[in-house]
Amino acid sequence: MHKIITISRQFGSGGREIGRRLADTLTCAYYDKELLEAVANETGFDPDYINSFDETISQSYPYIFNRSFASYQQSPSEKIQLAYLKIIKDIAQKGNAVIIGRCAEYILKESKPFKVFIYASDINYRIERCYTKVPEDRVYKTETQMLKEIVAIDKERAKYYEYYSSKKWSDMTNYNLCIDTASVGIENAVKIIKSAVDLL
């Protein structure tokens, strides 16, 4: 059985960077925005168009992860989500991998991935991290605007997760390990996850 580590994350908490560093440390595949390209190849849609649906839900379609669509025409967003489903399942068959978001822990539940949630208990840590990642935002976005953006993106992610899994995104019991980057930092978070993965 391959080692698959899924990382769900609050926006601005450092989950993506942790995933990338973890994949480097474990010398395994890493999937985040890389999934967009794969979905583009699968569906024929433009990556930017796919990105507009990324980890958000369209109320017009039902629980596609559990249903068959043979009987009716699929909407573009349905096609995109089904492509995610197929691609993430294919990834898990190929070898060890770190996958960021996209309900991967739910999609792969049968193969028991190691499910990590990354959060930051201090909202200022997340705001500062967003500014550091996109320095020009210090000029264009006030702290209040940044905070609103963080809250809005988390809300979308929570809706997306809950829509497909029928579970609460922020409920720790949906994950195997939850780490607060505001207290342990990015580098230590990678080491803690690695120590956990090595033990399994």
Place this chain on the structure above:
Amino acid sequence: MHKIITISRQFGSGGREIGRRLADTLTCAYYDKELLEAVANETGFDPDYINSFDETISQSYPYIFNRSFASYQQSPSEKIQLAYLKIIKDIAQKGNAVIIGRCAEYILKESKPFKVFIYASDINYRIERCYTKVPEDRVYKTETQMLKEIVAIDKERAKYYEYYSSKKWSDMTNYNLCIDTASVGIENAVKIIKSAVDLL
């Protein structure tokens, strides 16, 4: 600054055993039921009487962790909770320690303890663990009774935590590290916490 590790835990998840093993591994003090004796010495109450208030709340008293009681007569439960407050603060001054429950992470928030939450994503793991800890319960309690007991104790702990801290007990962002014993096991949970503590 001493290293203080606080462990909050779902009933039946193995938090107490993890705390004890962690204290052995770190060669530091361990406080769980030991706190009862200290509170008995401080208040003059019988340990069994104190135990009846353990991690539960009496609605008759206010936010004693934040208020002064100089102006009125304290109830026994108020005296007990204030003794917990004093004793836990004293412990943090003395040296490295692992403290189980009793809102220790909130009481010690100024000294920034390392805050761990132990849970088990699989309820059957918790039921089985309860039977293993008290083997005679296999005869006297059905699984349904055990489940009800687990739910009731967690509810009390959540109320107690929320009463004193005004925060949600099950909210991961109140902790620095949350670990699912149903997937990683007790021994690995100890190792993961130790690896995190060593990094700090």
